[in-house]
Amino acid sequence: xxxxxxxxxxYDGVETxxxxxxxxxxxxxxxxxxxxxxxxxxxxxxxxxxxxxxEDFDLLASRHVDLEGLDRVPGGRTFFWQGVYSAxxxxxxxxxxxxxxxxxxxxxxxxxxxxxxxxxxxxxxPSLQKSxxxxxxxxxxxxxxxxxxxxxxxxxxLLETIRExxxxxxxxxxxxxxxxxxxxxxAAAAILEMGPHTLVIKRGEYGAILFRRGMHFVAPGYLLExxxxxxxxxxxxxxxxxxxxxxxxxxxxLADADVAELRRAVIYGSVMGSFCCxxxxxDRFRTLRRDDIDARYQEFxxxxxx
Amino acid sequence: xxxxxxxxxxYDGVETxxxxxxxxxxxxxxxxxxxxxxxxxxxxxxxxxxxxxxEDFDLLASRHVDLEGLDRVPGGRTFFWQGVYSAxxxxxxxxxxxxxxxxxxxxxxxxxxxxxxxxxxxxxxPSLQKSxxxxxxxxxxxxxxxxxxxxxxxxxxLLETIRExxxxxxxxxxxxxxxxxxxxxxAAAAILEMGPHTLVIKRGEYGAILFRRGMHFVAPGYLLExxxxxxxxxxxxxxxxxxxxxxxxxxxxLADADVAELRRAVIYGSVMGSFCCxxxxxDRFRTLRRDDIDARYQEFxxxxxx
Numbered sequence: 107x108x109x110x111x112x113x114x115x116x117y118d119g120v121e122t123x124x125x126x127x128x129x130x131x132x133x134x135x136x137x138x139x140x141x142x143x144x145x146x147x148x149x150x151x152x153x154x155x156x157x158x159x160x161e162d163f164d165l166l167a168s169r170h171v172d173l174e175g176l177d178r179v180p181g182g183r184t185f186f187w188q189g190v191y192s193a194x195x196x197x198x199x200x201x202x203x204x205x206x207x208x209x210x211x212x213x214x215x216x217x218x219x220x221x222x223x224x225x226x227x228x229x230x231x232p233s234l235q236k237s238x239x240x241x242x243x244x245x246x247x248x249x250x251x252x253x254x255x256x257x258x259x260x261x262x263x264l265l266e267t268i269r270e271x272x273x274x275x276x277x278x279x280x281x282x283x284x285x286x287x288x289x290x291x292x293a294a295a296a297i298l299e300m301g302p303h304t305l306v307i308k309r310g311e312y313g314a315i316l317f318r319r320g321m322h323f324v325a326p327g328y329l330l331e332x333x334x335x336x337x338x339x340x341x342x343x344x345x346x347x348x349x350x351x352x353x354x355x356x357x358x359x360l361a362d363a364d365v366a367e368l369r370r371a372v373i374y375g376s377v378m379g380s381f382c383c384x385x386x387x388x389d390r391f392r393t394l395r396r397d398d399i400d401a402r403y404q405e406f407x408x409x410x411x412x
Numbered sequence: 413x414x415x416x417x418x419x420x421x422x423y424d425g426v427e428t429x430x431x432x433x434x435x436x437x438x439x440x441x442x443x444x445x446x447x448x449x450x451x452x453x454x455x456x457x458x459x460x461x462x463x464x465x466x467e468d469f470d471l472l473a474s475r476h477v478d479l480e481g482l483d484r485v486p487g488g489r490t491f492f493w494q495g496v497y498s499a500x501x502x503x504x505x506x507x508x509x510x511x512x513x514x515x516x517x518x519x520x521x522x523x524x525x526x527x528x529x530x531x532x533x534x535x536x537x538p539s540l541q542k543s544x545x546x547x548x549x550x551x552x553x554x555x556x557x558x559x560x561x562x563x564x565x566x567x568x569x570l571l572e573t574i575r576e577x578x579x580x581x582x583x584x585x586x587x588x589x590x591x592x593x594x595x596x597x598x599a600a601a602a603i604l605e606m607g608p609h610t611l612v613i614k615r616g617e618y619g620a621i622l623f624r625r626g627m628h629f630v631a632p633g634y635l636l637e638x639x640x641x642x643x644x645x646x647x648x649x650x651x652x653x654x655x656x657x658x659x660x661x662x663x664x665x666l667a668d669a670d671v672a673e674l675r676r677a678v679i680y681g682s683v684m685g686s687f688c689c690x691x692x693x694x695d696r697f698r699t700l701r702r703d704d705i706d707a708r709y710q711e712f713x714x715x716x717x718x
Contacts, residue, residue, distance in 0.1 A: 194594065288500065291635045312618040315635070324632035324715050329597045329621070369718035409630050410716050412675035 108147040108172065109352040110219050111138045111345075112238050113228020113251075114208055115152040115176065118387065119188035122195060124334045130387040131162045133185065134228035134251070137338035140391045141345025141378040142226075143169040144399055145353035148345075149222065151175035151213045151238065155182035155206055165392065174216045182207035195336050196310060215241045224352040226344060229253050232260055232267040239270060246357025249273035249302070251344060257283045269301035272358055275344050277308045290315070294322070303360070304368060306347065306375070308340055316372045318365065325372045326410060328380035328402070335386045339379040346378030347371045377402045414453040414478065415658040416525050417445045417651075418544050419534020419557075420514055421458040421482065424693065425494035428501060430640045436693040437468045439491065440534035440557070443644035446697045447651025447684040448532070449475040450705055451659035454651075455528065457481040457519045457544065461488035461512055471698065480522045488513035501642050502616060521547045530658040532650060535559050538566055538573040545576055552663025555579035555608070557650060563589045575607035578664055581650050583614045596621065600628070609666070610674060612653065612681070614646055622678045624671065631678045632716060634686035634708070641692045645685040652684030653677045683708045 118132030139148040149172035156178060166173060185208035188201040213234060220242055227235040227250030239248055248271050256264050257280060268274055274297065282288055285296035290307065294317035297305050305317040313327040350371040351357075356364045377399055381390045424438030445454040455478035462484060472479060491514035494507040519540060526548055533541040533556030545554055554577050562570050563586060574580055580603065588594055591602035596613065600623035603611050611623040619633040656677040657663075662670045683705055690696045 289636075289638065291637055309618070312615070313632070322635065322715055323718065324635075325718075326619070326630035326632060329628065329630070330595075331597055332595065366718070373718055407718070409628055410718075412629065412631075412672070412679055412713070412716075 107224070107352070107355070108149050108219075108222045109142050109224040109226060109349060110149045110151060110175075110215070110222050110242065111135050111142065111226050111228065112151040112213055112235070113138060113230060113341075114185050115150070115154050115158070116185040116187055116208070118337060119186070119202070120335060120337050120386065121190040122335045122386075123191070123193055124332075125386065127386050129186075131165065132187065132337060132387055134338075134341045134344075136166070136388060137341035137382065138226055138228060138345040138348075139166065139171045140169055140388055141342040141382070142349030142352070143171055143345075144378075144394075144396055145346070145349035145374070146224070147172065148349070149175060149219050151215060151219065153177040153179060153207050153211045155184040156180055158184050165388065169391070172218075175213075175219055179207045179210075189337075191336065195333055213238050220244075223247065223357060224348065226250055226348045227271075228341070228344075229256075232256050232264040236263075236267040236270070239267075247272050247348075247351060249275065249304070249348060251275050251340075252280065254280055254283055265300060271302045273304035273306065274302040275306045275308065275340075275347065277310070277340065281305075281307050291322075303358075306372060308343060310336075310339075314343065314372055314376060316368055318368075321365075323369045323372060325376050325406070328376060328406070329409075330380060330383055333383045336383050337387060339382045342382035343375040343379035345375075347375035349378075350374040373403055373406050374399070376406065413530070413658070413661070414455050414525075414528045415448050415530040415532060415655060416455045416457060416481075416521070416528050416548065417441050417448065417532050417534065418457040418519055418541070419444060419536060419647075420491050421456070421460050421464070422491040422493055422514070424643060425492070425508070426641060426643050426692065427496040428641045428692075429497070429499055430638075431692065433692050435492075437471065438493065438643060438693055440644075440647045440650075442472070442694060443647035443688065444532055444534060444651040444654075445472065445477045446475055446694055447648040447688070448655030448658070449477055449651075450684075450700075450702055451652070451655035451680070452530070453478065454655070455481060455525050457521060457525070459483040459485060459513050459517045461490040462486055464490050471694065475697070478524075481519075481525055485513045485516075490514075495643075497642065501639055519544050526550075529553065529663060530654065532556055532654045533577075534647070534650075535562075538562050538570040542569075542573040542576070545573075553578050553654075553657060555581065555610075555654060557581050557647075558586065560586055560589055571606060577608045579610035579612065580608040581612045581614065581646075581653065583616070583646065587611075587613050597628075609664075612678060614649060616642075616645075620649065620678055620682060622674055624674075627671075629675045629678060631682050631712070634682060634712070635715075636686060636689055639689045642689050643693060645688045648688035649681040649685035651681075653681035655684075656680040679709055679712050680705070682712065
């Protein structure tokens with residue numbers, strides 16, 4: 107049983123107070139797959155150009171990420187994003203976005219992906235997210251991400267799309283935009299009427315909150331000794347969250363015990379997001395071991411128990 | 413065994429997105445005493461003018477706050493502060509500060525206060541905080557608050573003062589200023605070398621973190637249904653924190669079980685801060701019962717357990 111991950115595979119140019127990297131592997135689907143791969147086999151659906159480097163294929167393959175759905179367009183170039191972070195790394199400015207082959211991304215799933223029970227839809231156009239879901243008739247758990255652009259300019263499409271999801275992962279400002287409510291509790295209640303039975307609101311360094319009707323669970327942010335590069339932290343959170351659930355076989359309909367697993371999934375998401383920030387880009391995943399993950403999960407338990 | 417609370421008793425004029433109050437009871441010592449009074453008898457040390465209203469004495473007395481140390485200056489006027497909050501209530505601008513009788517505040521403790529074992533020093537000039545501590549020879553636990561002004565312009569005095577404290581409560585930007593470190597973990601480590609064995613860093617709506625050497629504990633902010641007025645929330649946190657510890661008889665030297673009590677004290681602090689925000693000024697304390705506090709403490713447990 108595998109997790110299908112749809113989204114961007116990209117090259118990023120990133121500057122943080124700790125340094126500057128002109129070109130490194132990035133993209134939501136990359137981070138999600140790498141983070142999820144510690145918990146469950148991941149199958150990627152994305153598109154790259156023929157500039158995509160062998161060493162980057164190799165990194166994904168080394169984490170046993172299935173690349174059959176990674177479409178390589180001859181003569182095309184891979185999505186490139188360049189940005190610079192503020193001094194406290196809570197904000198970033200985009201300097202350049204070259205969609206390249208990503209502009210024509212219209213995901214068709216390989217036959218070998220279609221019967222899988224788990225699907226995570228990274229931040230792409232809502233109608234594409236919807237079309238992917240329609241290609242998978244045996245889903246037990248579907249969720250995904252979106253962003254302010256789709257919420258504001260593709261609202262009807264987005265609402266039609268997330269109506270079919272089990273869970274939605276967004277950040278606090280997106281939750282405000284989607285719900286029209288500034289108060290987080292009321293924003294969550296409004297979003298839980300839109301389809302998903304489970305909502306995770308990410309709050310960057312302050313952690314994340316899981317909402318379901320009549321309950322919520324608050325996970326703190328991990329206190330990093332040093333935050334090097336936050337690029338991909340939200341996607342790594344997503345990978346840890348959905349990867350853990352898929353690895354544990356959690357799917358609709360959820361029993362009470364499964365709801366307890368959702369809480370643990372938020373912690374595993376936080377763990378993976380925190381590791382991601384410790385090095386530039388995906389570098390932390392080159393050396394990260396499952397033992398490290400479980401040790402940090404235990405740290406979360408230690409620092410929240412009273 | 414009582415808790416002595418030193419600080420301002422004031423009148424505030426406050427405007428938030430939920431309304432405007434021209435003049436209401438306020439001041440750090442007021443909030444700290446009211447919040448602490450649910451856990452331990454509190455004895456206030458402060459100064460007011462003869463404009464201080466009987467109904468405000470009565471409110472404090474109704475919570476059994478000892479007012480022997482509340483000095484009333486004939487012909488003087490009570491400290492007045494006026495401010496306006498931003499739309500999200502995370503920032504506020506001061507419109508007016510009339511120190512009035514507070515300008516001459518030089519606290520001398522009544523005899524009946526001097527043998528008490530618990531002391532909380534609200535945010536006043538560090539040398540005054542030090543002189544109060546010197547008047548209490550039987551202290552088991554001393555802590556307090558400060559602010560950016562004292563950290564920047566009275567640094568030597570402040571360092572001499574907090575060297576004698578068991579705990580320090582400050583917010584995240586003050587922790588950065590005091591330590592010279594932007595990273596919270598490193599800031600905390602630096603401050604724990606300055607004297608206090610326990611540090612609580614308040615993060616507003618995001619909760620608070622307790623630090624001791626080699627450990628930390630993260631408490632989330634309470635997700636309020638509606639935030640009406642954050643004035644006094646940090647002081648109410650302080651009152652809940654130190655009030656709980658005093659009520660449980662916790663004092664130096666701390667045993668391991670006492671360290672577990674420190675975690676619970678942070679949660680009680682968060683509970684009291686959250687209630688404070690539900691109405692303007694001290695209004696929530698007019699009706700708050702101990703049952704409400706324990707129910708919310710349980711809510712914190714429910715939303716953080718995994």
